Amino acid sequence: MVFSQKEIKSPRWTLIEINVICVISIVLIFGSLAECNLDYLAINCRKHSAVLTDFGGVGDGKTSNTKAFNTAITKLSQYANDGGAQLIVPPGKWLTGSFNLTSHFTLFLQKGAVILGSQDESQWPQLPPLPSYGRGRDAPGPRFSSLIFGTHLTDVIITGNNGTIDGQGSYWWDKFHNKQLKITRPYMIEILYSDQIQISNLTLINSPSWFVHPTYSSNIIIKGLTILAPVDSPNTDGIDPDSSTNVRIEDNYIVSGDDCIAIKSGWDQYGIKFGKPSKQIIIRRLTCISPDSAMIALGSEMSGGIENVRVEDVTAINTESAVRIKSAVGRGGYVKDIFVKGVKLNTILRYVFWLTGSYGDHPDNGFDPKALPKITGIIFRDVIAKNVTVAGQLEGISNDPFTGICISNVTIELSELKKKKKLPWNCTDVSGVTSNVVPKPCDLLSEKKIECPFPTDKLAIEDVQFKTCNIKSSVF
Template sequence: MTMTLPRVLPLLLLLLLSSLLPTRGGESYAAISCRKHSASLVDFGGVGDGKTSNTEAFRRAVANLSGYAGDGGAQLVVPAGKWLTGSFNLTSHFTLYLEKDATLLASQDESEWPHLAILPSYGRGRDAPGGRYSSLIFGTNLTDVVITGNNGTINGQGAYWWDKFKKDELNLTRPYLIEIMFSDRVQISNLTLLDSPSWFIHPVYSSNILVQGLTILAPIDSPNTDGVDPDSCTNVRIEDCYIVSGDDCIAIKSGWDEYGIKFGMPTRHVIIRRLTCISPDSATIALGSEMSGGIQDVRAEDIMAINTQSGVRIKTAPGRGAYVKDIFAKGMTMKTMKYVFWMTGAYNSHPDPGYDPKALPVIQGINYRDIMASNVTYSARLEGIKGDPFTGICISNVHIELSEERKKLQWNCTDIAGATHNVTPVACHLLPEKEPAIDCPFPTDRLPIEDVQLKTCSVPYNYVR
């Protein structure tokens, strides 16, 4: 049957108008879990003008979507726009998805940041003895949580907090950008994170953490803007991240002095790979200084450090107790560094006078290999603890090119023990050249977090109302 022209025109007009309307959703992404239900922040009163507070919109959305946890879970989509918000909590079996050109702007109204108790493994706040502000995005006792996007942005607008910190005007510890506590199966991926008030990502007392494809940026003089800080966590995978920071790009922690010792929850089984770090005043990867629950089995490979103070740095002191052991790093490239290797047993920052100076840490089984470094001021500063030496240090196949401003003493070593092979400049006498030749170990087994398979998920065109 042939349509007459009057009957065809309305259909053609409808198709034309549909092609001109903006398309919502339809993006695909990789995640540990896909969700059966979806909604937009707009559905809960969100306004993306960069001025209107969306704190209550986020809280309403999460409260509503938590009802789908037992029915395939839900995802909350943040469309393109600028979404000003204070702190809000996540829920289990939930995905927060930021579309391309979506930006979360952290509120600078302190009333929109709830107060939290101090962490039990720290015994006090990091900035002040009292409690702390909730992170911008927070969750506790959760299972199966995803924070991701199509390279959407979370901007912590941290300058407000940095200024108060520098003026000693804070009674509580500054917020982190993202903190997840006592949780399992957490993914944070494919986002740009800017200017956190303090640490950017802080998984604590949690397991099975996947951090992928993040760009993390803060001014190099911003205080304590660590990139990713796994803290008393097990099975952590950090990969394909680019970090410019005012502090350590990655800092692995497990509690502070007597509080961390009592809490007794180590960080174990961490893999870090394909990381690029720029941090002129801090480390590419730091172990400690809060390590009083223990740190064991950290594997770093394919690491690039540019204009960064040090490579892998161990920070501890009498009073910390516990251990840092079975640490492995290989395939590191460093350009313009103050130190290639740095370990210190005199990082004397304590929560209070109640720490036990006889609680000595055990530092052993530290393995570095296949490292190229150029424009270096100081090859190594390795300072153990008198009566408690750092042992089992292995360094092999390392070539360091020195800067014109090089230190005359290139290897400064005290209270350590170990061996080296094929290292230039030649190491100190406490790390003698090993014969026959050695190649420092790197584990060949796979951690469980490495075998987590991601699913292809989508942001549908039609949202739950």
């Protein structure tokens, strides 16, 4: 099937609101024909289109569609060099195990479509550990493939009219809590060694572990996601760019049992050897709820380096900490040139500012105790926080202090209980400056009349424009 398309560059993307016109015609004798026109925005449009039911898909929530997804994507891969193809997932509940994407391809979930992750382990192929980690996160050795997986791809889009992907993670969480995992749990979406990735306008719920994990990849846009997991679910990070470059994360709402966003780049000696940093990342217009973790974490796996990260216009509610840097002796690597501004916080359960040099979780005993991380150039400005337990916990490493910290224009209101207790700031092995910060920071951060800098240039990924694409499909 071929559909017409308009490739009009759009200067902005209106979230959630997608122009949908669906005309239902009832054709006597031949049955009912549903003909839908739907416009959506994407980095690229597709010439060819098919529906999952064309390949035997059954949306009853019980029938396995693993074969249907894999058959459809294999068939559509032949159009990669002829304008690309998209696979439409119509309304229904589509139970499936892991399946792999292809290049120049769009997976589109219509409104009312729900992809359900299978709880049958035989539906999840096993993969070797990531080379920058050296082992699985839950257990040594292999790991399960993610629900939606891709490697060595170019131009891959996962989007929809707010369709849903449900990882049905409770099966995996129970195994984790009962220490029954011999293989690392699957993620929901993982794309490796790829370029030009878009993940947008979807609701993602109950991932077995991390939700969105672009790794060793570049030119990534993650936009307009609603990510939901119980706040006590284990390791359900929302978005984790890992050893990736040119990443744009914007307009997302995340409720999580772990960090809402965590930027990573490999674990101890494995990450040092692999040597691929995460850099040129912008995060904006994020809302996070995570009582046991951070709104945004850098690390703890940061051995390949993290640099040039820009965070602006973000909100955390009932969250453990705002922006947290996690590192340790043995990590090596670096975190540098981190810029954060325009932060609104309400009910921070531990620390607004939290820099940790003793996050000592190691993959094995092979790490180098002389591999010290370099943490420098950490900028925070324009922060308003209410009902806070502690303003800051800044803990560097002895003989390896965290340097170049700048904090300006910050107002923190401590909770009534905290006002009667210990100092609002705790600092060791750090250096830097502050300006117009309430309550007064620790003496290691000298007071100086200064406005902490924030870059005025744009990252290349910010200039990527979207095309208006169209689906015209006929479903009998």
